[in-house]
Amino acid sequence: MTDLQRAGAALCDWFDENMRPLPWRKNREPYPIWVSEVMLQQTRVETVIGYFERFMVRFPTVQSLAAARRDEVFKLWEGLGYYRRAEYLLKGAQYVVAQLGGVFPRSARELERIPGIGAYTAGAIASMAFGERVAAVDGNVLRVTARLAAYHDPVDLPGTRAKAGEISLAMMPEGRAWSHTQAMMELGACICLPKHPRCNLCPVQDACRAFDMGLEQTLPVKGARKKQLEVQRDVYMITDGRRILLRRRPDEGLLRGMWEFPGEEEAERGFLAGFTVRRRERAVSVRHVFTHRIWQMQGWWVEVEPCDAPEGCCWADEGKLAALALPTAMAAFRTFAAARLGGGN
Ligand code: SF4
Numbered sequence: 250m251t252d253l254q255r256a257g258a259a260l261c262d263w264f265d266e267n268m269r270p271l272p273w274r275k276n277r278e279p280y281p282i283w284v285s286e287v288m289l290q291q292t293r294v295e296t297v298i299g300y301f302e303r304f305m306v307r308f309p310t311v312q313s314l315a316a317a318r319r320d321e322v323f324k325l326w327e328g329l330g331y332y333r334r335a336e337y338l339l340k341g342a343q344y345v346v347a348q349l350g351g352v353f354p355r356s357a358r359e360l361e362r363i364p365g366i367g368a369y370t371a372g373a374i375a376s377m378a379f380g381e382r383v384a385a386v387d388g389n390v391l392r393v394t395a396r397l398a399a400y401h402d403p404v405d406l407p408g409t410r411a412k413a414g415e416i417s418l419a420m421m422p423e424g425r426a427w428s429h430t431q432a433m434m435e436l437g438a439c440i441c442l443p444k445h446p447r448c449n450l451c452p453v454q455d456a457c458r459a460f461d462m463g464l465e466q467t468l469p470v471k472g473a474r475k476k477q478l479e480v481q482r483d484v485y486m487i488t489d490g491r492r493i494l495l496r497r498r499p500d501e502g503l504l505r506g507m508w509e510f511p512g513e514e515e516a517e518r519g520f521l522a523g524f525t526v527r528r529r530e531r532a533v534s535v536r537h538v539f540t541h542r543i544w545q546m547q548g549w550w551v552e553v554e555p556c557d558a559p560e561g562c563c564w565a566d567e568g569k570l571a572a573l574a575l576p577t578a579m580a581a582f583r584t585f586a587a588a589r590l591g592g593g594n
Contacts, residue, residue: 256397256456257420257429263452264432269294269439272302277427279353279378280311283341283366286373287334291540294438300329311353314339315346323507323574330577332504337365355379372414376426384414384421385430389437395469396441399458405472478542484579485511486532486548486586487524489555492564493586495573508573510548510582511562524553533585537578548582550589567591 250258268274271294273285284304288297304325308314314322319339326335341363345351353374354360360371372385384390391404394413402409421429440447446465448454459465487494487510495508511520532548558564565573567590575583 251419252456253397253416253419254422256453258422259452259456260420260432260436261422261425261428264428264435268431268435272298272305274431277378279374281305282374282377283353283370284338286370287338287365288329290334291331292329296329300325310351311342311345312351314342315351317342319506320574324572327574328577328580332507332576334365336505341365353378356381357383373430376430380424380426382418382421382426384417385434386410386413386417387434387437389434389441390414390417392443392469393433393437393441396446396459396465397453397457399462399464399468401468401470403472404469475541477538480542480544482512482544482546484535484546484548484582485521485551486582486589487511487521487551487553488586488590489553489564491590492566493570493590494558494562495565495570495575496562504576508563508565508575509579510586512546520559521551523559524551524556526551526553528552533581535578535581539578544578546578546582548585550585 271285273281275281281301285297285301288301288304307321307325308317317339319336322335322339323332326332329335344363345353349363354362355375356379357368357371357375360366360374361368366374369385369387372383375381375383376385388404391409391413394400394416395402395404395409398416400409400412402412404413417429417433420433436451436453440451444466448457448460448465451457451460454460457465459468485494494511496511498504498507498509500506529549529551532550534548535544535546537544537546563569567587570583570587570590
């Protein structure tokens with residue numbers, strides 16, 4: 250047995266005894282594993298638990314999700330952010346039902362044909378639901394393997410991902426793919442932490458070359474981070490005193506069909522000129538950080554004479570404002586607007 254195989258067996262034993270009791274670990278069906286893995290991308294476990302449970306109550310099977318209305322899926326997703334994930338989940342479910350008779354393929358290679366399922370998610374589903382010997386490499390696995398094998402390749406290079414996958418596979422004990430895939434992630438999430446790894450509690454410390462060489466704080470090597478682009482935007486909370494105006498995003502592109510407060514684009518094409526403005530004041534300002542950009546948003550409270558909603562927009566009272574699915578970046582404006590409407594301005 251190699252050192253990596255021994256470490257892999259010790260890691261699985263540690264996981265089987267110490268795993269956190271997360272709701273998606275209750276069974277080994279591909280559908281809940283898929284939903285949880287998609288929700289967990291870029292999102293903390295503690296945040297995902299409630300969303301996952303509500304989602305599974307409403308959409309317990311891939312068939313029920315495939316038949317869902319987009320706005321209902323978005324509403325359940327609200328607050329998780331990165332709505333593109335919900336979009337792909339829905340598309341993927343429709344594909345599984347329409348093209349595959351509702352049955353998930355059992356190999357990572359075939360799973361990758363489903364829209365929205367990439368190499369990581371395919372590896373996670375195939376290993377955890379079907380026991381396939383295949384790696385699922387996320388940020389945790391990159392960090393853990395870089396430290397275990399003390400490699401210095403920058404983690405954002407595609408070749409490093411393949412290397413991490415090979416190390417992870419070399420550690421995977423026969424017949425324990427379910428435990429191994431999750432054990433690697435659990436180790437990264439709970440013990441082999443990015444800034445302060447808890448090496449004194451680590452079940453694979455004996456095999457860890459970074460620990461041996463005192464490099465656990467230095468590895469993994471990160472690539473040069475691109476500076477996030479910062480964009481200034483205005484957001485208009487237009488009210489007729491009882492209701493607030495929302496506009497529907499176009500049916501093409503990101504977040505299509507979701508509702509939001511009018512902003513820059515509307516102002517540029519003279520949108521506000523269509524209203525009789527009674528008062529306009531600077532309101533809440535919000536900074537929202539996306540993966541590659543930052544929106545610095547200035548909210549404006551604009552009181553107008555009652556009128557019909559322009560095309561593509563609707564007037565929403567407090568109840569409707571709460572019921573519609575809005576992007577996460579708009580959450581603070583919704584809270585502000587709801588409080589103002591509730592307080593009668
Ligand atoms: Fe990570 Fe430390 Fe364990 Fe090595 S010994 S895998 S650095 S927690």
